[in-house]
Amino acid sequence: MKTIFTRTSMLAVLMGAAALTAAPALAETTLTIATVNNGDMIRMQGLTGEFTKANPDIAVKWVTLEENVLRQRVTTDIATKGGQFDILTIGTYEVPIWAKKNWLVPLDKLGADYDAGDILPKIKDAVSVDGKLYAAPFYGESSMVMYRTDLFDKAGLKMPESPTWDFVINAAKKLTDKPGGVFGICLRGKAGWGENMAFLTAMSNSFGARWFDEKWQPQFNTPEWKTTLTTYVELMKEAGPPGASSNGFNENLALFNSGKCAMWIDATVAASFVTNPKESKVADKVGFALAPNTGLGKNANWLWAWSLAVPAGSQKVEAAEKFIAWATSKDYLKLVASKDGWANVPPGTRTSLYKNEEYLKVAPFAKLTLASIDAADPNKPTVKPVPYVGVQYAAIPEFQGIGTAVGQQFSAALAGSMTVDAALAAAQSSTEREMKRAGYIK
């Protein structure tokens, strides 16, 4: 017993001693940057030394977090003016909401050679409010069809550059070989506003559906939504993988990379994963096409950009702007290219990148990524007019909650524990209730 006592007390002394060692002091301007954990951001983190070499008076510290944790963390901080971060990585969903609340510093002093005119126009729209840039896009993405050229050739099918849903549905059914472990199509099914609802909202746009009418009335009781959800559920039942209602981006990526999907519609950023022989068994057999349409003039593709922004009230705006100008510049792309090759530059932000021959040579998906981004319009996402901004979301603060609630109903419809009609009715009533509570409708 004595030994335990001494051991515990020793531990206590050690801990007490450790508690006394204080944090190191810093004399220069230190930027604390909150960012998401994805390849492009981690690469930027690795290249920080290049920035601090050119700006010795600025030190950079990174807080890297998983997307959902990051969102909660920075939202709490900015809403309470906590001032913990000098630069935030936020998505196109947050930018218009936060800018209208005056939580962000407008980025109009990024330097003469920044060339904001070179930013892809649709991406720029998504991070601007009233023509002012509130966040600088670091990388942008849309969604598109990725398909197996070998399976298409074998079945005698030819994927058009801009396929219709009818074509995709027929091809998916034809290519499904369940005993052979190949499924015609893999789509997101996991519930969440950024998971299945990102895909389904973009899909509904191509069927002419919308979240709200001009008076903010939810529209799940319209025939357009019924066609969208029925098509999705039936297609997945016939040609989708089992257990699709729990599949998100990563699950589908794993399925596609192991050769189990003939088609997959998801983020354009996946293109570099599925064509990477280190990660994918089908790397040399992948083709790309625009997300499908129904001939109404809208394709089922979304628009997203992870962007860097400065919180209002920050004491280090000047240094923060310097960093943002560096990280989102044309020269940064060149820097990445010189270190890791053109295939690894963050895509989807700069027009000049898509004119760069060297990039086009190593990125077979570049043309379609650009076409997909150009085809998505955050200000006019669907066929009919809408009161909100955003392609696969409505940029209002309530959307995260509403979108996830609807996503759960739709995921249940996919799993078969609920009918399509019941899911739509439940989505309509829950959305109506929330919109009434938030004061959009009476």
Place this chain on the structure above:
Amino acid sequence: MARKVTGRHVAISTVAAWLAGFVIFFPILWMVLASFKTELEAFATPPSFLFFHWTTENYVTVQERSDYLHHALNSLIIAGGSTLIAMLIAIPAAWSMAFSPTKRTKDILLWMLSTKMMPPVGVLVPIYLIYKNMGLLDTRSGLVFILCLGNLPIVIWMLFTYFKEIPKDILEAARMDGATIGRELIYVLTPMAIPGLASTMLLNLILAWNEAFWTLNLSTLNAAPLTTFIASYSSPEGLFWARLSAASTLAIAPILIIGWFSQKQLVRGLTFGAVK
């Protein structure tokens, strides 16, 4: 004690115990194995158990990208500090409630427990504002304080149950011999309650070590413990299981070792009670 223990009984219970132990340990084993796989192998179906290409690449990546020691030290300080302070408050509190209860003691105990019934996110914004105004955001002392508050009810409850089992007569005998309250606490009560104290401490240490809500939300860099270290390795876009497993293995290693060393006391504390 008349039951006959046959060799077959022993064999069956041994096998059952090993099986149960293996089932409980399996997730941890799987995590350790996954940390030595490549990302593609970690995600492969069907998964391979032992026959894959072993690599330490994930540990190298994790080491390159984050400052593990900084986070581990923070975890140690925060979990250790909050446990120590909680014990200092909880021992006298539990002692007074166990040995001189009033008619309101039960209500006080229940009231303490009721503070655990509210989901922490419900008070995130007020706490964040208070911390901001007091300059406690991203400080170790701030995290020690909040985790100490959060775990106090459980610590007091556990100690209360241990103390209750100690016969009052022993303490009274000490008092008859002229022991002061302080001496009674230190020389009579504490030695008798050591297994209970040790297991309470370890449980509290584990709870504080694993606490992920407050530590993630109230820390940024300086005070960020291992929970933020882990949170930086998960991602909704791209494969991350192998790297996350490597980070998690590193994160649980210290607490696993502490648990290993104090296993004996923990088991005794949980099963025997205070009086031998």
